[in-house]
Amino acid sequence: MHHAPLGFFDSGVGGLTVVRAVQQLLPAENILYLGDTARLPYGSKSPQTIRQFSHEDVRFLISQGVKAIVIACNTATAHALPELQKTYQIPILGVIEPGVEAVLRDPSAQRIGIIATRGTIASHAYQHALALRKTGLIIHAQATPLLVPFIEENWIDHPATRAVLQTYLEPLVAKGIDTLMLACTHYPLLIPILQQVLPPEVRLVDSATTCAEHLRSNLQALHLLNPSDASGKLQLYLTDLSEEFEQLTRQFLEKPAGRIQRAVLGAQ
Amino acid sequence: MHHAPLGFFDSGVGGLTVVRAVQQLLPAENILYLGDTARLPYGSKSPQTIRQFSHEDVRFLISQGVKAIVIACNTATAHALPELQKTYQIPILGVIEPGVEAVLRDPSAQRIGIIATRGTIASHAYQHALALRKTGLIIHAQATPLLVPFIEENWIDHPATRAVLQTYLEPLVAKGIDTLMLACTHYPLLIPILQQVLPPEVRLVDSATTCAEHLRSNLQALHLLNPSDASGKLQLYLTDLSEEFEQLTRQFLEKPAGRIQRAVLGAQ
Numbered sequence: 193m194h195h196a197p198l199g200f201f202d203s204g205v206g207g208l209t210v211v212r213a214v215q216q217l218l219p220a221e222n223i224l225y226l227g228d229t230a231r232l233p234y235g236s237k238s239p240q241t242i243r244q245f246s247h248e249d250v251r252f253l254i255s256q257g258v259k260a261i262v263i264a265c266n267t268a269t270a271h272a273l274p275e276l277q278k279t280y281q282i283p284i285l286g287v288i289e290p291g292v293e294a295v296l297r298d299p300s301a302q303r304i305g306i307i308a309t310r311g312t313i314a315s316h317a318y319q320h321a322l323a324l325r326k327t328g329l330i331i332h333a334q335a336t337p338l339l340v341p342f343i344e345e346n347w348i349d350h351p352a353t354r355a356v357l358q359t360y361l362e363p364l365v366a367k368g369i370d371t372l373m374l375a376c377t378h379y380p381l382l383i384p385i386l387q388q389v390l391p392p393e394v395r396l397v398d399s400a401t402t403c404a405e406h407l408r409s410n411l412q413a414l415h416l417l418n419p420s421d422a423s424g425k426l427q428l429y430l431t432d433l434s435e436e437f438e439q440l441t442r443q444f445l446e447k448p449a450g451r452i453q454r455a456v457l458g459a460q
Numbered sequence: 461m462h463h464a465p466l467g468f469f470d471s472g473v474g475g476l477t478v479v480r481a482v483q484q485l486l487p488a489e490n491i492l493y494l495g496d497t498a499r500l501p502y503g504s505k506s507p508q509t510i511r512q513f514s515h516e517d518v519r520f521l522i523s524q525g526v527k528a529i530v531i532a533c534n535t536a537t538a539h540a541l542p543e544l545q546k547t548y549q550i551p552i553l554g555v556i557e558p559g560v561e562a563v564l565r566d567p568s569a570q571r572i573g574i575i576a577t578r579g580t581i582a583s584h585a586y587q588h589a590l591a592l593r594k595t596g597l598i599i600h601a602q603a604t605p606l607l608v609p610f611i612e613e614n615w616i617d618h619p620a621t622r623a624v625l626q627t628y629l630e631p632l633v634a635k636g637i638d639t640l641m642l643a644c645t646h647y648p649l650l651i652p653i654l655q656q657v658l659p660p661e662v663r664l665v666d667s668a669t670t671c672a673e674h675l676r677s678n679l680q681a682l683h684l685l686n687p688s689d690a691s692g693k694l695q696l697y698l699t700d701l702s703e704e705f706e707q708l709t710r711q712f713l714e715k716p717a718g719r720i721q722r723a724v725l726g727a728q
Binding site: 229230231236237238240241310337338341342344345347350351352353355356359431432433434436 | 497498499504505506508509578605606609610612613615618619620621623624627699700701702704
């Protein structure tokens with residue numbers, strides 16, 4: 193069981209930012225990643241549909257013999273995590289708790305901006321988890337649905353991307369945020385341009401690193417860490433294959449991805 | 461059979477631009493529209509996946525008793541029309557032939573720009589159909605994948621939309637196009653801003669009106685026109701329901717859409 197892979201899923205390839213962080217912290221772990229590229233994005237779809245897709249993603253990963261599952265997608269975590277944890281016996285982790293932890297690591301964080309897909313923002317999952325953990329926080333949430341398309345087109349440093357970011361971020365900056373939570377696994381790729389657009393005192397937080405730490409302590413507690421000295425393997429499954437997705441995969445992993453296989457989901 | 465509805469399908473609600481044109485030309489026809497909002501967009505996905513989804517869309521419409529089907533989506537027409545026509549006995553029409561006809565209505569059209577999703581451009585369906593119909597045309601095709609997200613966000617008149625359009629259109633304008641084919645059923649909503657961004661001599665062409673005419677002559681030939689004097693009804697089915705989709709539906713139809721039902725596709 194220790195050698196069984198960890199299962200990750202996301203609507204697309206954005207969740208690979210979490211995989212990269214896990215590979216750095218837990219290099220022995222084998223990883224099986226499922227990106228539901230045939231039905232992406234999840235962020236603009238209804239809670240009901242996101243839950244249905246998430247069930248199918250989890251069932252695919254379980255059928256592949258994974259030992260634990262990470263939902264490497266904020267929207268799916270926001271809408272489906274509690275239900276999935278109740279339905280399946282396998283350990284399932286999301287990215288929201290680690291994100292909240294990452295925000296609160298700086299005790300001076302007081303005025304928190306959150307940017308995410310429309311689905312994640314509408315779920316109020318971050319707002320709720322932050323308010324539960326610390327009273328008196330001032331939270332400003334902003335849905336930023338156009339960012340994923342720009343990232344997927346690799347138009348990171350383009351005047352249009354800046355114009356979009358300025359429109360989205362101006363209201364948050366005007367409210368004096370000290371922290372900006374990047375509550376979508378795609379957004380770490382925007383960090384260089386966000387640093388240019390935002391005032392220097394705003395701290396940028398993403399959940400990839402804390403998610404990896406969270407995963408390590410969970411696996412430790414469950415005696416599921418892989419004790420091997422060898423480097424783990426990465427297996428990639430996408431529900432739709434195309435040249436663009438392969439290119440994007442390289443970009444998110446910052447290295448070649450190897451052979452990508454096509455996954456056919458049960459109810460698809 | 462004459463009173464049976466016409467079936468339309470699209471990846472989302474963009475195809476309603478075609479429905480509007482058909483309602484104007486053939487007001488007696490009952491219309492059943494299916495938008496596969498749970499899996500949109502199609503434009504960035506692989507030909508194999510687009511064909512699979514299109515088969516499921518067609519089977520849903522047939523199960524609802526439609527008398528003929530219009531693929532109100534350029535990407536699905538480009539990748540799936542011939543296969544669908546071979547597989548099913550019901551008359552099936554696409555938007556590409558009407559689009560090509562609309563371009564060639566002006567006999568002086570010589571340098572044709574085409575903007576569309578990545579899938580439509582990569583299929584070469586428009587380039588091929590134009591070249592077959594008229595020799596000597598100079599065709600410049602440009603994939604414009606960020607336009608649909610902007611339209612779906614209703615950011616039509618925004619500096620970022622202009623910046624995106626300028627980047628996409630500059631190479632076409634530099635090549636001296638006299639005609640720009642809007643080869644995606646979402647794009648008619650961009651016509652006001654396109655008229656500002658493009659030189660005034662560039663003619664804008666979309667396939668909605670010619671598609672409606674094409675449909676009328678086909679129904680006439682097949683003796684399938686609805687002879688009723690009453691106004692036809694519009695039934696809307698989406699595979700994912702959300703407030704955003706309902707709002708978008710109103711925007712595309714330019715009137716309230718009535719009750720929208722959720723469609724569950726066979727293999728979904």
